[in-house]
Amino acid sequence: MTIESERQLFERKLEEYYGVQNALDDLQPELASNATDQDVADFFASHHEATRAQRDRAEDVFDAINAEPSGRDPATLEGILEVHEAVVADIERSDLADFETTETGKAVERLEITQLEALLVLADRIDLDADGTDALEQNKLEAEDGLETLRDLSESY
Template structure:
């Protein structure tokens, strides 16, 4: 991938996040349905609604950048979804629940890194409105990670106590 400017790098990053969030809307439904731990299933469902709002917010970012919304495949996200699908096809129960929590945490870390980098880049490039929108989503992703981490820790504690 050849990118000619920082502006183009910013736009391509937003395009990849747009793809990511669109993919995660569907993936979060699947995770919520697959996960037998009620608190984690609810966290996935709640974050699905937030993720749809994040898709809408990214459309506002495109507008602030003077660009049309366009998704650009993020091969990392595609690989994570493919890996999850394969694992879920071969496993179930508590193992799948814990795996789903780990996948959720990995995804949140990835999104936090992407949003943080793009918010900083947008700010430095003078796109204050876009930067503010990206920071808003960054905060939501950080909160989602915290909630998922708490639920995972509770799950682990219950599983260890139950053994």
């Protein structure tokens, strides 16, 4: 698809964001079950529900622009996870693996925040309706809250 307008770029970035949300829906239960620290496990288990709500709100944004929800291959997320898996494979202590998992979680939250910041700028430029903009802003707030929680977990090691 050739991108010739801000609207087309917005849709492309929304597809990328939606792809990340779909991938996280599969990933977070795995991170929760692999964690040995209960607080880390609890974070990823509870954040899984937040991710589903964020994905649902992204679908609402697709509706607001009269587009079919579809996700793009989340290559950036896959790169983050590839590094995570390689590092965790070399770690022998479970507490260090949990630390690495929280650091990976922080990288993912930052990715989401960056995606949402770009979407919000473009949303303003294409005059996205208030419901769509509110959905994106809510997702950004939740990602920022997730990042803060992960910072606290990381600093507790």
